[in-house]
Amino acid sequence: MAVYTEVADEDLAAFVARYGIGRLLSYKGIAEGVENSNFLVHTEAGHFILTLYEKRVNPADLPFFIGLMQHLAEKGINCPQPLEAEDGSMLGTLAGRPAAMVTFLDGMWVRRPRLEHCAALGQALAELHLAGRDFGMTRKNALDVSGWRPLYAGCEAEADTVVPGLSTELAQELTFLEANWPKGLPGGVIHADLFPDNVFFLGTELSGLIDFYFACTDALAYDVVICINAWCFEADGAFNVTKARALLNAYRKVRPFTEAEFAALPVLARGAALRFLLTRLYDWLRVPPGALVTPKDPTEYLKKLRFHRSATSARDYGLDG
Amino acid sequence: MAVYTEVADEDLAAFVARYGIGRLLSYKGIAEGVENSNFLVHTEAGHFILTLYEKRVNPADLPFFIGLMQHLAEKGINCPQPLEAEDGSMLGTLAGRPAAMVTFLDGMWVRRPRLEHCAALGQALAELHLAGRDFGMTRKNALDVSGWRPLYAGCEAEADTVVPGLSTELAQELTFLEANWPKGLPGGVIHADLFPDNVFFLGTELSGLIDFYFACTDALAYDVVICINAWCFEADGAFNVTKARALLNAYRKVRPFTEAEFAALPVLARGAALRFLLTRLYDWLRVPPGALVTPKDPTEYLKKLRFHRSATSARDYGLDG
Structure with missing residues (x-):
């Protein structure tokens, strides 16, 4: 479980405004993942996942990870699709960390795979x-x-x-x-x-x-x-x-x-x-x-x-x- | 931040089925609250909060808390409204804990109140x-x-x-x-x-x-x-x-x-x-x-x-x- 970084409501509202996904309606830190801080974000356009990249991720690798998710999603793979901000960028900065917004995927992970x-x-x-x-x-x-x-x-x-x-x-x-x-x-x-x-x-x-x-x-x-x-x-x-x-x-x-x-x-x-x-x-x-x-x-x-x-x-x- | 209890997908699906809110689509542990374990739950009927009551809450007090939220919500107060299961109960058991599902409320808490x-x-x-x-x-x-x-x-x-x-x-x-x-x-x-x-x-x-x-x-x-x-x-x-x-x-x-x-x-x-x-x-x-x-x-x-x-x-x- 992991939320390593606190995010202020006003800071997130300003960050979300860059994506053209309507007004911020709520956000909750998610107790999942061990490397980064993740938030479930609700806006007028729907639900999204916000990730703040913490120190165990090398910022130089982020364009590869983000670019790959975008590439795969465009090819029809069911994976998180990074949102593009109005300036075309998929990576921003929030609370002093590199940050990205991706689409939310429904589904549960299976504790006992069959x-x-x-x-x-x-x-x-x-x-x-x-x-x-x-x-x-x-x-x-x-x-x-x-x-x-x-x-x-x-x-x-x-x-x-x-x-x-x-x-x-x-x-x-x-x-x-x-x-x-x-x-x-x-x-x-x-x-x-x-x-x-x-x-x-x-x-x-x-x-x-x-x-x-x-x-x-x-x-x-x-x-x-x-x-x-x-x-x-x-x-x-x-x-x-x-x-x-x-x-x-x-x-x-x-x-x-x-x-x-x-x-x-x-x-x-x-x-x-x-x-x-x-x-x-x-x-x-x-x-x-x-x-x-x-x-x-x-x-x-x-x-x-x-x-x-x-x-x-x-x-x-x-x-x- | 708090998720003290892990919940298996199959167990939650069975629990959710009691509420007549459609199929379980996703759930995430929320890194909020220090007393209980909270999950944001998505079903075909919308978004809900699931709370598992951990040991710091006296089970004898739960009917008061749950009853109060229901009473206030019915009076028009913007507070979580407990869901009634098909048998009329608002309290169930999940992963060995007392558990309740309530409505999800949009909004953010204000870090710097004006x-x-x-x-x-x-x-x-x-x-x-x-x-x-x-x-x-x-x-x-x-x-x-x-x-x-x-x-x-x-x-x-x-x-x-x-x-x-x-x-x-x-x-x-x-x-x-x-x-x-x-x-x-x-x-x-x-x-x-x-x-x-x-x-x-x-x-x-x-x-x-x-x-x-x-x-x-x-x-x-x-x-x-x-x-x-x-x-x-x-x-x-x-x-x-x-x-x-x-x-x-x-x-x-x-x-x-x-x-x-x-x-x-x-x-x-x-x-x-x-x-x-x-x-x-x-x-x-x-x-x-x-x-x-x-x-x-x-x-x-x-x-x-x-x-x-x-x-x-x-x-x-x-x-x-």
Whole structure:
């Protein structure tokens, strides 16, 4: 839950007036998101989301994120569409922060995803990848394989306090992935963080994809395995191959996998598991005493990583060639 | 900011279905309120506020609060109106908590109230008092003069760590107020917490009164001086007699003061200042280490208390008889 910045009524009224969306009628800080401050804004023209970008977002990245949402929305993807102010700009300043207004999307994120949600997600992800093909900007993935060793270095000394032997296990995994990371796979814009809380549904109909603030340019299939990890394991840690098959088959109906992608799925999945394991571990080891926010459990991703190490081909994810 | 309880999409959909307000389309936790968890809920019938009552609210008081809002809304007061479920109940259970749905009110609370806001507040407060006259339930004010000594007892030993000499000053004030507290003033339902963040405006038009969870049965004029304290002092601590005059004159146009109320204003104002000084001091002395929420400064109300001790009659609040 997060509203890091207070916004005065008069300041917001002046900010909203730049968008030609009528008079400001109400606004409420939203207890969602951990990086930025978000407000639900009601004006005479409808409901919108206002985001103030806090210090964990690099302002130099904002044109990529905002431009991407606009591009995808124009291509028909159900994602927040940034509003243009009367001077044509989509980024402004409010309460001393970079700020943007985007359209409001109905729908709820699904706490217990079912098979049909996984299938809908697979289709939407492939559509997102296709829609991103002619987006003109690029952004390096700061958390790709080259970014994992520095993260590991920040956890190495204390990792065994979380799980005995973890430091060695991570070092071996990292060395393997650095040596075997697939190169030359089809690339493009990826969301890179499409966890259930970033996907809205109305019933089983997917109504919105949100939170593009990890989006970057990388292998498209890497985005797919991030979703496999986030959507296809049960609460007890068991891999649900039926959900993975539904997700992957729905995806490849829209964008078929190349042979190289098909072969790379297990190693990509290991990498995606290591990436979230490392960031969670890093945060876990740095929780300030008395913090109200409980960090996410890193061992959830250790279990996923171990599963993927046991996989030998795409068949282990429910695909049959 | 506050969402203490997570609500699952399926559970809320089932809860909303009881109200005949169409399908659930979205919900967001609101970063407002410090006692309860609040969600902005969108259904096919419009926007609503869902409140889950957390442990600081006594469930036995809920029928009073909910019944009062319904009564006032039916009398035309701009306040949240509780929705009746199909079985006629206005209170349900969600995520293990008592829960209610109320109508959504547009408007913003005013960070820097001006003269016209104070006048609109005075009128609305008098209308609230008149509308409450035939409300059939009563609730003792747990923070009336009889409740201050126990609060003081919990602060006495440490009060001087906040302001040297504070413990003695509070003891003397308390003894004075217990001996001189006015009795027999016109009573009824009071809001008891009508601070600026509980009053919504659209421009200078008052569009809503919210947060009735301190409402109780007490002297009506006591509610007025709570507002004088909350609305008519400037950020530098100076009393703004022009704002007080505007508030009081707008109030008495709707409900004239009796002579006894008129005479009692200074002592009532002292009591209202002491009540908020004591609760703020109590919270201030109990901030857990590392808490993210900054408690409100108790010395703000010490300055107000000292001002009221210097007042000798209603004339000091801008009234001329």
